[in-house]
Amino acid sequence: MSDFWIHLLVYLVILFGFVIVSVLIFIWLERRLIGRFQLRPGPNRAGPFGLLQPIADAIKVLIKEDIIPSEADKGVFWLAPLVAFVPVMLMFAAIPFADGVMLVDLNIGILYILAVSSVTVIGIFMAGWSSNNKYSLLGAMRTIAQEVSYEIPLVLSILGVVMLTGSLSMNEIVKAQDVPFILLQPLGFFVYLSAAMAEVNRTPFDLLEAESEIIAGFHTEYSGMKFGLFYLMEYAEVLAVSAIATTLFLGGWQGPLLHPVFWFIAKVLLVFMFIIWVRATLPRLRIDQVMAFGWKFLLPLSLANLVITAFEILIAPDINTAVLIGINIAVMFGLVLLFSRFYKLGGGRVSIK
Amino acid sequence: MTAVLDYPQLKAALSKELPGIKIQADGSFLLVSPEDMHKVCERLTSLPSIQMDYLTNLTAADYPEYIEIIFHLNSITHNTSATVKTRLTDKKNPKMASVVDIWRGAELQEREIYDLFGVFFENHIGLKRIFLWEGFEGYPLRKDFVNGH
Amino acid sequence: MSVLSNTGGGILKGMRLTFKHLFRPWITVQYPEEKLAMSKRIRGNQVIWVKETCIACLACARACPVKAINMEVSRGEDRKLKVDHMSIDFGLCIFCGLCVESCPTKNAIYMGCGYETTTYRCTNVEKAEGQSFSECRCRELILTGDELGPSETRVLSGYDRPDAAEKLPLQTLLINKKGYFER
Amino acid sequence: MAIKTENFILNIGPQHPSTHGVFRLRIVLDGEVITDLEPVFGYLHRGIEKLAEGRTYLQDIPFTDRLDYLGSMTNNHAYVMAVEKLAGITVPERAEYIRVILDELQRIASHLAGLGFFLNDLGALQTPLLYMFREREKIVELFDMCSGQRLNYNYYRFGGFVQDLPEEFLPALKILLDTLPGFIDEYEQLISTNEIVLIRTKGVGVLKRDLAINSSAAGPVLRASGINWDIRRNDPYSIYNRFEFDIPIAKNGDTYDRYMIRILEMRQSVRILRQAVKDLPEGEIMGKAPKLLKPPAGEVYSRIEGPKGELGFYLVSDGTDKPYRWRVRPPCLLNLSALKDMVVGWKVADLMAIFGSIDIVMGEVDR
Numbered sequence A: 001m002s003d004f005w006i007h008l009l010v011y012l013v014i015l016f017g018f019v020i021v022s023v024l025i026f027i028w029l030e031r032r033l034i035g036r037f038q039l040r041p042g043p044n045r046a047g048p049f050g051l052l053q054p055i056a057d058a059i060k061v062l063i064k065e066d067i068i069p070s071e072a073d074k075g076v077f078w079l080a081p082l083v084a085f086v087p088v089m090l091m092f093a094a095i096p097f098a099d100g101v102m103l104v105d106l107n108i109g110i111l112y113i114l115a116v117s118s119v120t121v122i123g124i125f126m127a128g129w130s131s132n133n134k135y136s137l138l139g140a141m142r143t144i145a146q147e148v149s150y151e152i153p154l155v156l157s158i159l160g161v162v163m164l165t166g167s168l169s170m171n172e173i174v175k176a177q178d179v180p181f182i183l184l185q186p187l188g189f190f191v192y193l194s195a196a197m198a199e200v201n202r203t204p205f206d207l208l209e210a211e212s213e214i215i216a217g218f219h220t221e222y223s224g225m226k227f228g229l230f231y232l233m234e235y236a237e238v239l240a241v242s243a244i245a246t247t248l249f250l251g252g253w254q255g256p257l258l259h260p261v262f263w264f265i266a267k268v269l270l271v272f273m274f275i276i277w278v279r280a281t282l283p284r285l286r287i288d289q290v291m292a293f294g295w296k297f298l299l300p301l302s303l304a305n306l307v308i309t310a311f312e313i314l315i316a317p318d319i320n321t322a323v324l325i326g327i328n329i330a331v332m333f334g335l336v337l338l339f340s341r342f343y344k345l346g347g348g349r350v351s352i353k
Numbered sequence B: 001m002t003a004v005l006d007y008p009q010l011k012a013a014l015s016k017e018l019p020g021i022k023i024q025a026d027g028s029f030l031l032v033s034p035e036d037m038h039k040v041c042e043r044l045t046s047l048p049s050i051q052m053d054y055l056t057n058l059t060a061a062d063y064p065e066y067i068e069i070i071f072h073l074n075s076i077t078h079n080t081s082a083t084v085k086t087r088l089t090d091k092k093n094p095k096m097a098s099v100v101d102i103w104r105g106a107e108l109q110e111r112e113i114y115d116l117f118g119v120f121f122e123n124h125i126g127l128k129r130i131f132l133w134e135g136f137e138g139y140p141l142r143k144d145f146v147n148g149h
Numbered sequence C: 001m002s003v004l005s006n007t008g009g010g011i012l013k014g015m016r017l018t019f020k021h022l023f024r025p026w027i028t029v030q031y032p033e034e035k036l037a038m039s040k041r042i043r044g045n046q047v048i049w050v051k052e053t054c055i056a057c058l059a060c061a062r063a064c065p066v067k068a069i070n071m072e073v074s075r076g077e078d079r080k081l082k083v084d085h086m087s088i089d090f091g092l093c094i095f096c097g098l099c100v101e102s103c104p105t106k107n108a109i110y111m112g113c114g115y116e117t118t119t120y121r122c123t124n125v126e127k128a129e130g131q132s133f134s135e136c137r138c139r140e141l142i143l144t145g146d147e148l149g150p151s152e153t154r155v156l157s158g159y160d161r162p163d164a165a166e167k168l169p170l171q172t173l174l175i176n177k178k179g180y181f182e183r
Numbered sequence D: 001m002a003i004k005t006e007n008f009i010l011n012i013g014p015q016h017p018s019t020h021g022v023f024r025l026r027i028v029l030d031g032e033v034i035t036d037l038e039p040v041f042g043y044l045h046r047g048i049e050k051l052a053e054g055r056t057y058l059q060d061i062p063f064t065d066r067l068d069y070l071g072s073m074t075n076n077h078a079y080v081m082a083v084e085k086l087a088g089i090t091v092p093e094r095a096e097y098i099r100v101i102l103d104e105l106q107r108i109a110s111h112l113a114g115l116g117f118f119l120n121d122l123g124a125l126q127t128p129l130l131y132m133f134r135e136r137e138k139i140v141e142l143f144d145m146c147s148g149q150r151l152n153y154n155y156y157r158f159g160g161f162v163q164d165l166p167e168e169f170l171p172a173l174k175i176l177l178d179t180l181p182g183f184i185d186e187y188e189q190l191i192s193t194n195e196i197v198l199i200r201t202k203g204v205g206v207l208k209r210d211l212a213i214n215s216s217a218a219g220p221v222l223r224a225s226g227i228n229w230d231i232r233r234n235d236p237y238s239i240y241n242r243f244e245f246d247i248p249i250a251k252n253g254d255t256y257d258r259y260m261i262r263i264l265e266m267r268q269s270v271r272i273l274r275q276a277v278k279d280l281p282e283g284e285i286m287g288k289a290p291k292l293l294k295p296p297a298g299e300v301y302s303r304i305e306g307p308k309g310e311l312g313f314y315l316v317s318d319g320t321d322k323p324y325r326w327r328v329r330p331p332c333l334l335n336l337s338a339l340k341d342m343v344v345g346w347k348v349a350d351l352m353a354i355f356g357s358i359d360i361v362m363g364e365v366d367r
Helices: A003-037 A053-063 A074-094 A109-117 A120-130 A134-165 A170-176 A186-199 A224-249 A260-281 A287-315 A321-342 B007-017 B034-046 B106-117 C009-021 C059-063 C098-102 C162-166 D048-053 D058-065 D072-087 D093-121 D127-147 D169-192 D195-201 D209-214 D220-224 D255-279 D331-335 D339-343 D348-358 D362-366
Strands: B023-025 B030-032 B054-062 B067-075 B080-088 B095-097 B120-122 C047-049 C069-075 C081-089 C109-111 C142-144 D008-012 D024-030 D033-040 D298-306 D309-317 D323-329
Touching (some): A003 A053, A003 A074, A003 A260, A053 A224, A074 A224, A109 A134, A120 A134, A120 A224, A134 A170, A170 A224, A186 A224, A224 A260, A260 C009, A287 A321, B007 B030, B007 B034, B030 B034, B034 B067, B034 B080, B034 B095, B054 B106, B080 B095, C047 C081, C059 C069, C059 C098, C098 C109, C098 D058, D033 D339, D033 D348, D048 D058, D072 D298, D072 D309, D093 D127, D093 D169, D093 D255, D093 D348, D195 D255, D331 D362, D339 D348
Parallel strands (some): B095 B120
Antiparallel strands (some): B023 B030, B054 B067, C069 C081, C081 C142, D024 D033, D309 D323
16 A cells, blocks of 8 residues: 555544544533533533533534425435535645644635535535425525525635645645734735634534524424434534635644644634634524624725735835734724724615505 | 592593493593493593503403403503493303504403403404413303312 | 724734633532531421421411411310321422411411422322323322421421521622622 | 416424414515415414303413413403402402512513513524513512412402412512612623624515504514503502503614513512502401302403503303303403514514514413
8 A cells, every 4th residue: 555545544543533523522521511601600510621522412412303395305304414514524635734744735726615615505505495394494505605695705705814825735835824814814814714604604604503583594404313413514614714714814733842733723713612602692693684783894804804915015015014014903993993884784675565 | 649530530531422322430440332442442542631651550340240351551641540440241152352453562451351251352462362272162250260279 | 982992902902801700619519428518497398287286276287388288176075176187298398388377376387497308200190080281299208297297318408497497507609708798 | 587487385383393282374585585374363262261160260360370371470360350349349458569560570471481482482592582581580580489380379259369468578679679679680781782693684564554543463472563441540440550660662662672662661560569569468368258159140342451452351241150241351462463464574583573672472372
């Protein structure tokens, strides 16, 4: 067997293990943290500090009866969780855990990740459509609208980073970050995080499974292992988004003294905890407001970010980094304030004849 | 304090507006015949000096000879209240005109009376049983309804 | 009105508040291990009947709004009323306490402090011919005679019985929880 | 370009996370927009009015607990007051003060629960709900202390109370009153200026002033539409005319106003409570009332301002120990009269926000 195959196999196993284990830890962490935000201890029965709770949940989900609605489109219903789950796993292939420690160092890493991640939405729509349930369909329709629109600001916000490094390879981007790009690209980071939270359907953009409105959205009819896959998919997506944010904006595996993998995981956890914090605080937006936020607020902001970055690179390539950081942060606050004053939400009551 | 209207005075005012209606002023309520009820209610809301714009409570009670429909009215403008009643003597097939077009608040309460007393309200916007299912036999709040317990 | 009002300022304020809550003690109770002292007047899921002091006046049976108390009395040879049969159906009881209030002796019937009466399933259902499921009675919930008396698990509650209330511990209150009000 | 589309009918409920019980709504959707709506009631109908007719006046008190189970104290008060009016029973001074204290505490507790669930319906993942239930819990513990149960209090009696307040009650209440305004400030920090809450609620589900009156809306829903109508002020019962308090009134009648009115009302309740605790006299807690009550033949309609709105009891007595007719004026049911006008034209998500802001309890809607 050649080195290539050994490399591939070992990394696949490690990656798969890493994703599964960290998803379980994420689930535990989210429930504990949300609990603490809400003045309760969170799950604390299974194992010390409730650490075994996700495993207990996983076992429960595995041995549950698998129900398929009689009117469902069975083939699509079966395929949907897989179509949703596999792309998320594929995303991890191009994420560097340390210098060069990744499955493949693609020279178009970012492009690959973005391309693969947008396939997930097809799985979700398949689930919503095939369930033959009106709530599922509503959830699926919302997903399509939301995820397709948020791809654009997401990609545009990443372009700033690409312009700064001049490379699409994830490893190169990390290496280029002497100063984490969150300081050089604060606006880009803001847009990226907002858009990414909408991409992975976290509060306040969790419209597709809005519990108080459409019960569970696209996976209303799912149970057993198929539901488990969706659940896994959601958290793996959050993990991927946190990992990408870490790689692109927070300096990736770079850090003093300790092992790069430690730094990488610590930064991922930091981003994830922020996402949980937002989830614990904010209510949900309405579908038209989500769309307005994406198209009228994030899209112009990300375009402005692109233009400003281009100017900085072209006109003042030798400027002092500290000054640049100051300018960038000032520009971000100025633009966010300016835009939020001027954009109109629209929507509202529709007159019915 | 919400002042209760003086019923003889109210009767006089209404008889002047609507000559020929059967109306009776008791000590604590105004008794109107079912046929005139809708007209009286209309006047009660529209007359500027009375202006009973708020239907507080609309209910019924089953007595041996008749079913009584009781309106508890309020005027938010004048902070006054009045009780108007009507008696439906035909217990087999009681009916009267609906007042939903005057007070929207009567919609659900009339449905409730229809459901539990079997009083039919004409021109109601969607008169059907509200709590019990269609096909339930009998009207539970009538005294002749015998339940299991 | 700050610069940030309507542009994210409110969201930041809320996030600050939730962050503060992260460091406050939690308010929930870890139930089976940690139990609160209940109210002294607790109307738990028990009604306790003291056979010795009962004068068989049937006041409690009459006061019951749901007819859960079934008491049969007869006159003994000494012309005194005695209780032949006493049973309370806890499937019917709504724990309103009216029987306790109605008792003229004030020491024959009490509410109980217990509230842990759950079991996994009812094994003994009494069902007559032609009865619907809601009409049949679970025999385990019908307590008769001595089963209704006080015991270690059936502690007298102080509901309308000040003398019994004195023996009970003070109620734990969330208000008195430490580390919470020092904001 | 016109695409041929079809409306579709969606059944919301009876089992649904945000129908607050077993309420069913049949809505017609055009995409996400609601074009028609029909509420379906009766899933929690227990026939309480019929049941009450077969029992004595005293035995009916536990049934009032089970109407609006988040406001049992006020339900008790409304019913007990109606019977007292019917039978001519006077209530001692101390009992009246205690009634005001318990009523206002109940109003705060009910508003907290209502607002918490409303925010849950907005999608705020239980955080505001749990913060609000923390304060509600403190109030419920006080009720538990004096009545013995946490939900179905059954504490009021004709002429007064079962028992006097326990001695631990007032010190605990004083701590509560000292800290509660601070916690209400916290809720406002979390919610009142939150941009997402603002855009989700401002201008949404407007109930116009005229329609609010015409559809017999009551309580916070009526006052949010700009009508100065509060039974405590307009038709004072008990001893409410002795206290100083304001009736908060909004003017837009939208979902945000209905939220804000409740926050302001809680502050006013704290104000009333402070005065009542200060003036609470010593003395009897039970007036003279016969053990087996037989009110003289007659009828009475008596009402109080419950947390959800005007809660009235219409009783007819025929001189026996059982009521001849026992009727509740259910504020929750009547607040739903104008639901269709508020909801049509809005989206599914708004339906939940509007519905939550009306704050209904199915126990009272279906009885």
